[in-house]
Amino acid sequence: MFNLKTLQRNKTVKYGVPMLLLIVGGSFGLREFTQIRYDAQKIRKKLDPSLEAKVDVQRQSVILQEEYEKMKEVNLDEWRNIRGPRPWEDSKECQEQQRRDTTD
Template sequence: MGSFSKTLNSFLKKKSIKYGLPFLLVVLGGSFGLKEFAQLRYQFSKVSVVRPEEMKKYGIEMKKPGEVTIDTEFEKVKKLDIDNWEQVRGPRPWEENIN
């Protein structure tokens, strides 16, 4: 019995076991703990679905799925005059908004 405790003590005194094992336990345990806390955040968040009748109440109308397509947007872009334009500098945050 004395030889077992002697080898166990010498094994536990190694630096890789003394410092490495607790480090690995904290890193791996922290990752699983963080996963659980993140899951709670999303599980109990107060996200609600906006219903169409609520949108109409505030004057917001949704477009029907067939109204906007890539082709209709491309036709709008083709009509734009991209050859004649003027570069206008936007106001800086510290400048007054002069229009």
């Protein structure tokens, strides 16, 4: 009934089947490549146990009370907010003007 030339002339077989194979095959291929990426990230996140112990000690050594004591030593009464120059302003002129303002 059907011969090979009839199938080759059919637009569905000629264009539709390869497109469908590309979409379905691409989906499976993409899944495999992304899985490799996530596996590599998991391996990179794992730390050496000795290094991990050092990192944990450093995290625990920061105590809220110590940070509070550091902040108490900072003199906030003399603190002044200084803005940066606008894109159209010359940065050297702004710096000179701010230096003059702080000495006054």
